[in-house]
Amino acid sequence: MKKFAAGAAGMMLMLTAGLFLWIGADGQDVPLPAAPPPPEKIDPEILPEAQVDAETIGPAPPKAYKPSREEMRFNRYDRNGDEIITRLEMMSSRTDAFRKLDKDGNNLLTFEEWAVSTSDRFAGADRDGNSQLTRTEFRSTRPKRSAPKCKC
Known part of the structure; x- marks a missing residue:
């Protein structure tokens, strides 16, 4: 009981x-310091320039990873970022295209399945087999347009 009373007295x-x-602290008026004057405009001609053979300090910064165009397309469909595109993640109007891409039929599209189909599409468009697409060859990779569905 003494410990409880001592604790209560300490809290009070x-x-x-x-x-x-x-x-x-509420009763004290603390004056705010005056704002510093705005910086003077510096003429760019008087700024020092680095010499071409100047030494750099420290290691070069690492280069950021830039995903390929196909990885960016894949990531657009992979909404939850688990490296697998499910049927729900794919647009509902694209179920036939999804079935064609899903080679093993497990309703999961891996990046490898996606890349194989893209590689096959590239190989089909590369008519002369030089691993380069001309404008004419690239034009053949465009999806076919369907007639507009108009309820006029």
């Missing part, structure tokens, strides 16, 4: 001290 003292500090 701490609350009282906090109240006095709060009231004391």
